[in-house]
Amino acid sequence: MFGFPFSGPFGAFPQFMDEEMDQDFYEQFPQQEDVDNKELYEILEIPPQSDIATVKQAYKTLAKKYHPDRPGGNQQKFQLIQKANEVLSDPEKKKIYDKQGKQGLLRKLNVKNQQFKKCDPFKLEHKITLKDVYQGAYHKKTLTNVQRTCESCQGQGGQQPSNCKSCKGQKIVQMLVQVQPGLNVVQQAPCPDCKGKGQIFLKENECKQCKGAGRIDGEVEIEIPIEKGVPDEYCVKLYGKGNQKPGYENGDVYVYLQIEQHPQYIRKGTDLFYQKTISLKESLTGLNLELETLDDKIINVTTNQIIKPNSIMTVKEKGLPTFKDELHFGDLHIQFNIEFPTQLNQNIKNQIVEILPGPNSTMKNGNTYKLEEFQLGEFEKHLAKQEENEEDDPNQIGVECSIF
Ligand SMILES: [Zn+2]
Ligand SMILES: [Zn+2]
Incomplete structure (x- = not known):
């Protein structure tokens, strides 16, 4: 993958460039007569087709000269120099650029994008027990509403395709593309009506099963491995088991494990x-x-x-x-x-007094004068009663703040 975006020294490219389309589309991309393969050398101020050693030397000199931290530095120019060096100091990229210019690089970039284009992951939550976590397990599950390639048309969408009227089967159209604010240029781009396929299906030739989409929502059986000791919310990824789309790599299934509470x-x-x-x-x-x-x-x-x-x-x-x-x-x-026992009879109490160590409550600690006696009551009930009273008392005014 090349390290520069669509915009920049190579101009902008329309957004849907990497949408679904045939891979051989790029092979048919009309070769431009005048290959633009000089611009990057001009940025580095060296003759076209200079060797890598010259490129590196020029980059070193110019990067020093235009570095934004230096007096007379120039951020924009510095970035251009970096991008030019990135292509021309890489033998593979330099070869493509020298032969096919920036169009060659863009084509290569898009073919790579196409190869790695993958369907969106299918996500779901799945409940497991603590016993599953302890023992490990495999759970079978049927997923519904997974996008599958339509079997009755093998993802083609229909029979007897006819040429797209918008692009006359050429797969590409001329489009006005904004390179920068106020500057529009005409560029060739994949046809938006047929998505660069060049062909469409007449209504009667469209696949009845998928209505021309080439894919349908279907069911998929999956087996979820639950590893021993797996943490809660862990995501199990099932490679390529998810959504399908013609021309795309099969999507993955993401299963988020949720551990149910155990009674014990x-x-x-x-x-x-x-x-x-x-x-x-x-x-x-x-x-x-x-x-x-x-x-x-x-x-x-x-x-x-x-x-x-x-x-x-x-x-x-x-x-x-x-x-x-x-x-x-x-x-x-x-x-x-x-x-604790809820009650004990006096006989048992007497036995416990005999057996257990500690002071005996009947001894009164040898005091010679009579102390006032209190009965111990239930702690929680009293507390609750007090709160009830507070709520019931309409005269009680809540204190909002204290000023000292
Ligand atoms: Zn179909
Ligand atoms: Zn078209």
Whole structure:
């Protein structure tokens, strides 16, 4: 690909130049009698067909002279010098320019564009489970409304094409093109009516299936690979499985994976978090837990430690496999809720007082005078009641600001 745009020293080219058209179109491009292959040499102030060493020397001298940072420098001139050097110091580009001039370069540029022209990607979202992420999977899916080459006309659009009236089958037309504001020139350009094909179909010869378009919306079966440990929102690209268009490379399918919430596990990177409610007895005397993992196995998680409310304990390497490194696993963290008994009879209480360490609430700490007594109440309910009152009180005026 050449590094300069359509406009510039080579003049402008119409926008639809790179739209769908036959590749052999360029071969038929009428050769101009007067090949313009001197302009770039003139910019470098050297004779036409000078060798690459001369080009490089001239570029060095002129680039110094016109560099915009220097006194007497000239940005526009400097850019022209750079572009001229870019073509003439490249053996392949120089050869084309010397032989066919700027038209040759433009043709080459457009053929290259044509070769790499690809259909737009077909994009979709696809839901997967955390189990898919753990185990890896292949999901089959049928896509609808994918642009396919029409099979009944093989993408031709019809039978017995006739010559386009606009260009008389020549594929090209004369067009007025604006080179710069106020300066229009007549240039040859691909015919916009037949899109440079030179041929159109009469209504009765048009393919009934695709109405002359050469393509239809159809269904495509795809298989989506879900790699182990894949991150959320990951985009799987299926090469060439998407839209088709005559003369274009098949488009890709972009599948954006969306991981559904799991009822049990929460994912953070490669680690898994799991909330487990255990009894007070388990929290004090030791835990023996059976846990279903994401690879459909039951594991036994045990500890003899005392488990405090909301504490988190970790089972090493029972998290998710690492993306692109599936032999390494994250950890599984279990956060414990402790379920306390709702009530205990006096007999049990007496036994607990005997067993557990700590001060005994019936001892009154040896105080000789009587203290005022208060009953502990439910914290949250009181808080809610207070908020309700505030809302209900119409006399309460909200404080907007305080001035000191
Ligand atoms: Zn058709
Ligand atoms: Zn035409």
